[in-house]
Amino acid sequence: MEDPGLYYNQGFLAIVGSPSEHVTALAAFIDVLNGFVAESEDQLGPLTSDVAPLVVVEDTEVDDEEEPAVEPEKLEEAIVLVLGSADALVRASDREFEPAYNLLLHVLTFSPAGLPDHLSKVLDLLSTAASTHPLPTLSVLTNLFNLLPVNSSLRRSVFVTVLSVTVATGNTSLLLPQLKQLPIWFEEWDTSPDDQVALLLKISSELESADAAAALKYLQEAHGVAGAASVPVEASVTIKMIILALKDNSFLDYDSILSFTTSAPSDLVELLKIFASGTLADYKAFSAAHSDVFSTHGLDAEALTTKIRLLTLSTFAGSSPSLTLSYSSIASALEIPEEEVEFWIIDVIRAGLLQGKMSQLERKLFIHQVATRTFGEKEWDVIARQLNVWKTSLRNVLTVVRNARVTVENKVAATGGDHEKVNGVENAVEVA
Numbered sequence: 001m002e003d004p005g006l007y008y009n010q011g012f013l014a015i016v017g018s019p020s021e022h023v024t025a026l027a028a029f030i031d032v033l034n035g036f037v038a039e040s041e042d043q044l045g046p047l048t049s050d051v052a053p054l055v056v057v058e059d060t061e062v063d064d065e066e067e068p069a070v071e072p073e074k075l076e077e078a079i080v081l082v083l084g085s086a087d088a089l090v091r092a093s094d095r096e097f098e099p100a101y102n103l104l105l106h107v108l109t110f111s112p113a114g115l116p117d118h119l120s121k122v123l124d125l126l127s128t129a130a131s132t133h134p135l136p137t138l139s140v141l142t143n144l145f146n147l148l149p150v151n152s153s154l155r156r157s158v159f160v161t162v163l164s165v166t167v168a169t170g171n172t173s174l175l176l177p178q179l180k181q182l183p184i185w186f187e188e189w190d191t192s193p194d195d196q197v198a199l200l201l202k203i204s205s206e207l208e209s210a211d212a213a214a215a216l217k218y219l220q221e222a223h224g225v226a227g228a229a230s231v232p233v234e235a236s237v238t239i240k241m242i243i244l245a246l247k248d249n250s251f252l253d254y255d256s257i258l259s260f261t262t263s264a265p266s267d268l269v270e271l272l273k274i275f276a277s278g279t280l281a282d283y284k285a286f287s288a289a290h291s292d293v294f295s296t297h298g299l300d301a302e303a304l305t306t307k308i309r310l311l312t313l314s315t316f317a318g319s320s321p322s323l324t325l326s327y328s329s330i331a332s333a334l335e336i337p338e339e340e341v342e343f344w345i346i347d348v349i350r351a352g353l354l355q356g357k358m359s360q361l362e363r364k365l366f367i368h369q370v371a372t373r374t375f376g377e378k379e380w381d382v383i384a385r386q387l388n389v390w391k392t393s394l395r396n397v398l399t400v401v402r403n404a405r406v407t408v409e410n411k412v413a414a415t416g417g418d419h420e421k422v423n424g425v426e427n428a429v430e431v432a
Contacts, residue, residue, distance in 0.1 A: 019110040020055035020070050023078045026103055027051040033088040047085050054078040072112040079111050083121055090129045097129070097136040098143075105144055119154055123161045134169035141165065150188045156199065159185070163206050172210040179203070179218075193229030197222050201237060208244075216244040216251060223260040235263040242272055243297050246304060252311065252353065255373060267293050275304075275311060277373055280334060283308040309334050311373060313344060314353035318370040321389045327363040 017025075031045025038045070044052060054074040070078075082104070089100050108118050122144070130137040145158045166175040186196050200222035208215040219241040226233045242264055245251050254276035261269045267290050274282045287294075287301060294301045316333045317325060330345070331338040345365055348354045355369040 019075060019107065022103060022107050022110075023055050023075070023082055024048060024052055026082050026100070026107060027078075027085075029092075029100060030082065030085050030088045033091045034085075047081065051078045051081050054081075075110065076112045079107060079118075082107065083118055086122075086125055087128070089125070090132060092133075094133055094136050097133045098139050101126075101136075101140040102143060105140075105147060109147075115148075116154060119157060123157060127161060127165060130165040130169055134165070134171060137165055138162065138169075138171065138174065151190070153189055155185070156189055156191070156195075160199075160202060163203060167206045167210050170210070172207065172214075176211070176214060193225055193231050197226045197229075197231050197233065200225065212244055213248055213250055216241065216248055219244065220257060220260075223257070227260060233260075233263070238264045239268065239297070242268055243299065246271070246275065246299055249303075249307070252307075252351065252371075252373070268297065275308065277315075278308070279315060280305075280308050280312045309336075309344065310348045310351055310353060313348045314370060315373060317348075317354050317356070317365070317367045318372060320367060323367040325365045325367065327365070330365065 027048040027050075028045060031047050034045070034047075036045035055070050055078050086104060089097065089104070092100050104122070108115055108122070111118060126137050126141055141158060141162045145155055145162065148155045148158065163175065166172055182200075185191075191199070200218050204215045204218040204222065207218065219237070223233060223238070223241065225231065238261060241257060242261060245254060245257055254272055258269075258272060258276055261272060264272075271286060271290070271293060274286055283305065291301075293299070294304075312333060313330065316330065317323075327338050327341045330341045334341075334344060336344065342358055342360075345354075345356075345358055349356070353371045354367065356365055356367040358365055
């Protein structure tokens with residue numbers, strides 16, 4: 001038999017009393033939940049009648065400081081009986097539910113067979129109870145998770161149940177901050193790349209109905225781990241990632257997932273490439289040639305048209321050497337009436353793709369900063385052209401400064417005035 005200490009930390013739950021007292025008390029509580037009403041003080045319920053004889057300690061001579069021990073085989077039999085009837089705990093009130101389960105978890109720490117033999121039963125019970133006791137169930141699962149040592153592989157099973165329960169009960173917001181601990185947990189649990197990918201895909205699948213953006217994030221992470229460790233990922237999973245990325249209004253970094261799409265259908269990859277670096281014209285050409293792609297994968301062509309317009313405006317702004325765009329050129333690029341240009345500029349700024357200001361008087365957009373969708377030869381060329389523009393502007397400024405200086409020097413010489421240097425700049429001082 002393996003050391004039970006490998007499976008749980010008995011110091012986490014501090015409950016006073018002996019194992020026999022706890023098992024009997026839990027059995028009596030379950031009898032009450034099952035509707036038993038004692039007619040006399042010494043009358044026992046059905047479950048308690050079965051459990052009590054197993055955990056009664058025979059009178060033996062022992063040290064006063066030592067507690068008489070229950071025979072391990074009988075203690076295990078009593079624990080199995082209690083656990084087998086623990087589905088009645090679902091009828092406990094919210095106030096009683098967590099303490100009752102904490103007592104059950106404490107009883108299980110004394111199981112000679114060890115917690116692993118009983119864990120699946122406990123998790124099944126808690127999954128069932130989640131519909132009527134959502135928050136107390138999550139509290140119990142948290143206690144169980146903390147009861148296990150940080151390096152216990154059993155924590156993974158508890159975590160998966162927590163994941164399912166939080167999503168099923170609409171408490172995803174309580175879980176998402178904790179998912180930041182995943183890299184640490186993977187290391188503590190000594191999780192193989194295959195198991196990491198499987199768990200990340202499980203997380204994504206569970207979150208998809210509640211938070212599509214979070215589901216997409218963990219699909220990306222799964223593909224990243226799989227790619228680094230050469231773990232195969234089914235094509236259907238990759239297709240789901242592409243579809244979620246296209247549907248998610250907040251997702252714009254398509255270049256980050258292109259390297260994971262080798263197993264996806266070519267037409268879907270072509271569409272993804274358009275959103276990574278293409279324009280509205282590219283999208284319209286694709287739509288005309290592959291209209292079936294949208295219906296096959298449940299994609300909203302109109303919603304995607306809106307998104308590609310935002311991305312097109314971002315790229316158009318980034319390709320301007322002068323960092324200035326006229327309203328008319330924007331209207332032409334987006335194929336919209338010029339009076340709608342400002343609405344699209346506002347939308348692209350709100351999406352975080354661009355920073356700038358509009359001039360209604362000049363009917364121009366002055367660009368301060370643009371988010372780059374992808375970075376390659378074209379982007380280097382744009383930077384080179386912008387640098388040349390800045391160099392030309394600086395040369396012009398320098399010429400103006402030099403001419404001004406010559407003018408001042410000539411004026412000083414002509415008037416016979418003195419001059420002085422202040423902070424390295426020559427200032428003419430006329431003599432009164």
